[in-house]
Amino acid sequence: MIIVGAGIVGASFAYHAYQNGVDKITVLSSHLPGDRNQATSNTWGWVNGYASNDKSYAIFRLANLNYWQKLINYIPNLNYTSKGAFIWDQEEKELQQTIRQHQSWRQSVKISTKSELKKHLPYLINIPPIACFGADDLAIDGVKATRELFKTSGSKIIETNVKEIVCENNNVIGVKTDDEIINDDEVIITAGLGAPKLLSTINIPYEMNSSLGLLVYTKPLPPLLKYPITGFDFHARQDDKGRLIIGGKFDDDSSKEENIYDTAEKLIQDMSTRLNYNGDMILDHFTLGKRPLPVDGRPKIGRLVNQKGEKLNGIYLAVMHSGITNAPLAGKLGIDEVLTGKRNNLIRDFSPQKIVTQEEFQNV
Numbered sequence: 001m002i003i004v005g006a007g008i009v010g011a012s013f014a015y016h017a018y019q020n021g022v023d024k025i026t027v028l029s030s031h032l033p034g035d036r037n038q039a040t041s042n043t044w045g046w047v048n049g050y051a052s053n054d055k056s057y058a059i060f061r062l063a064n065l066n067y068w069q070k071l072i073n074y075i076p077n078l079n080y081t082s083k084g085a086f087i088w089d090q091e092e093k094e095l096q097q098t099i100r101q102h103q104s105w106r107q108s109v110k111i112s113t114k115s116e117l118k119k120h121l122p123y124l125i126n127i128p129p130i131a132c133f134g135a136d137d138l139a140i141d142g143v144k145a146t147r148e149l150f151k152t153s154g155s156k157i158i159e160t161n162v163k164e165i166v167c168e169n170n171n172v173i174g175v176k177t178d179d180e181i182i183n184d185d186e187v188i189i190t191a192g193l194g195a196p197k198l199l200s201t202i203n204i205p206y207e208m209n210s211s212l213g214l215l216v217y218t219k220p221l222p223p224l225l226k227y228p229i230t231g232f233d234f235h236a237r238q239d240d241k242g243r244l245i246i247g248g249k250f251d252d253d254s255s256k257e258e259n260i261y262d263t264a265e266k267l268i269q270d271m272s273t274r275l276n277y278n279g280d281m282i283l284d285h286f287t288l289g290k291r292p293l294p295v296d297g298r299p300k301i302g303r304l305v306n307q308k309g310e311k312l313n314g315i316y317l318a319v320m321h322s323g324i325t326n327a328p329l330a331g332k333l334g335i336d337e338v339l340t341g342k343r344n345n346l347i348r349d350f351s352p353q354k355i356v357t358q359e360e361f362q363n364v
């Protein structure tokens with residue numbers, strides 16, 4: 001089996017392939033975990049179940065949240081840096097509605113009152129009147145988790161660019177890299193934003209969007225935030241090295257920022273006015289990552305058809321935003337489908353070439 005792309009999604013496919021007895025797994029990737037050209041290296045790492053007005057996606061995210069816990073219990077060096085998160089990035093009424101909707105989908109979310117917030121976030125200066133508390137939300141270091149999954153999978157990882165997918169009569173026979181042709185009858189594409197270019201080599205037009213996300217890391221600080229927090233125009237969490245990882249408005253696009261260094265400094269200055277800490281908050285470094293965004297926002301996982309609608313054998317695609325949240329089950333259920341041909345109901349609505357409009361989302 002060939003896997004193209006060594007981000008967290010590729011790692012999950014490799015891990016689950018190995019768990020299912022696939023003994024020869026070759027991972028080909030132009031960038032490796034930790035490289036700044038990967039989305040996985042630039043992530044905030046919040047694992048959560050939120051998908052307002054999209055029940056199908058919220059259920060998938062929740063299942064991932066539960067499955068992450070199982071993986072963490074099972075894989076010795078895999079862990080989370082925090083559990084639980086507070087969110088107040090909506091007006092009170094809207095936030096209450098979001099909480100009710102996600103509770104009806106069995107998520108462990110509840111309203112946190114001001115006094116509870118004071119208790120759990122003692123360094124926060126401006127306490128909002130209410131917040132949503134996601135009890136099972138996790139923060140995961142994307143690079144560490146990716147490396148651990150690969151390590152456990154025993155796969156062979158080759159740093160190389162894949163130029164072409166090679167197909168004969170709708171059957172995949174391998175890939176062409178910059179250096180060689182590697183033959184295999186199963187190619188899994190977990191190439192994030194590299195997927196459209198790869199698919200174009202077998203005449204499949206595939207559109208994806210992207211936006212640029214800025215995250216700022218401070219030098220290590222004493223414990224200030226036990227839980228990740230997301231307000232209207234900021235999000236922040238503290239990692240296991242004590243660094244605050246700070247972003248602006250969630251999912252904001254920084255591609256038009258004229259002076260990214262000034263913006264990074266401002267994120268830190270603003271954060272220092274939000275937390276009651278007398279020492280200096282110093283910029284360590286910042287990351288800029290492109291989010292791999294399927295056009296309708298939902299993950300895309302499954303087999304592909306050509307422009308005539310004919311099935312292509314031996315090619316499987318998995319691309320998504322929120323990949324830190326979604327990778328575990330994308331990999332587990334994706335590998336099940338590759339090996340057995342059976343598609344699990346949890347991914348039923350995420351076929352790669354199906355684009356769903358907002359109105360079509362199951363709104364409950």
Ligand SMILES: Cc1cc2nc3c(=O)[nH]c(=O)nc-3n(C[C@H](O)[C@H](O)[C@H](O)COP(=O)(O)OP(=O)(O)OC[C@H]3O[C@@H](n4cnc5c(N)ncnc54)[C@H](O)[C@@H]3O)c2cc1C
Pocket residue numbers: 004005006007008009010028029030031032033037038039040041042043044045046047048142160161162163190191192193194195198212213214215288289290291292318319320321322323324325326
């Ligand atoms: C700023 C930011 C914040 C985020 N925050 C969160 C969050 O809080 N929670 C969450 O769940 N998600 C978050 N995400 C999204 C998440 O990080 C991504 O969805 C996830 O990392 C995607 O993983 P991936 O493996 O699909 O892609 P990538 O990590 O990009 O890996 C794709 C790999 O494919 C390789 N590749 C591409 N083309 C080729 C080719 N032709 N040949 C060989 N190799 C190729 C690349 O080199 C790369 O290594 C965030 C993303 C960003 C940028």
